[in-house]
Amino acid sequence: MRTFFFTSYFTPKKLGAEIWPMQREGTWWQQTFANLKSTIKITLLKQDRVVGIGNILASEFCFAAKISPFQSTHTISMEQWNRLAETYLQRLEAILNEERAEKIGYLFEGSGVPSSFQVYSREGEPCPNCGDPIQKQQQSGRATYWCATCQPLRTSEIS
Numbered sequence: 439m440r441t442f443f444f445t446s447y448f449t450p451k452k453l454g455a456e457i458w459p460m461q462r463e464g465t466w467w468q469q470t471f472a473n474l475k476s477t478i479k480i481t482l483l484k485q486d487r488v489v490g491i492g493n494i495l496a497s498e499f500c501f502a503a504k505i506s507p508f509q510s511t512h513t514i515s516m517e518q519w520n521r522l523a524e525t526y527l528q529r530l531e532a533i534l535n536e537e538r539a540e541k542i543g544y545l546f547e548g549s550g551v552p553s554s555f556q557v558y559s560r561e562g563e564p565c566p567n568c569g570d571p572i573q574k575q576q577q578s579g580r581a582t583y584w585c586a587t588c589q590p591l592r593t594s595e596i597s
C-alpha cells in the first residue's frame with residue numbers, strides 16, 4: 439500500500455490526446471473511449487483519454503452532437519461518434535471566438551458563466567434548436583445541462 443502510494447505520487451499523471459486545433463474523426467473518438475461504461479458526459483471529462491474537456495464543454499459537446507449526456511459510452515453508435523466529431527470543433531471554436539482570452543482558462547477549468555454557451559448555465563431557458571426548456575441535473579457531483587427533446591436517451595446496446 440505504502441509503496442503504491444509513493445510510486446503514484448511521483449509518477450506523472452498520464453494525459454490523453456489534444457482535441458484542438460486538429461479535427462478528430464468519429465473513429466478516433468470511438469477508439470479513444472471504447473469500452474468505457476460510464477455515461478458519455480462523465481467519460482468526456484477523463485483527462486487521461488482526452489485533455490481539455492471540462493464540465494462546460496462536456497455539456498456543450500453532447501448538445502451539439504444531439505447525444506444524451508446520460509447515455510452509456512459503450513452504447514454510443516458510430517453515427518453518434520461521427521456526429522460528435524463533426525460538431526465539437528465548430529462548437530469549441532465558436533466558444534473560443536466569442537470569449538475574451540482571459541476567460542478561456544475558466545472555460546477549460548469548467549467554471550465561470552460566459553454567455554456563449556448553448557445549454558450550460560441555461561436551465562429553464564429555451565433550447566436554441568427546439569425551444570423546449572433546458573434541463574439541469576447533477577451528474578457525479580457536477581452540473582449537467584441538456585435538452586431532453588434534442589438529446590433523447592438511447593438505452594439500447596450497440597453490438
Ligand SMILES: [Zn+2]
Nearest residue numbers: 565568585588
Ligand atoms: Zn432542444
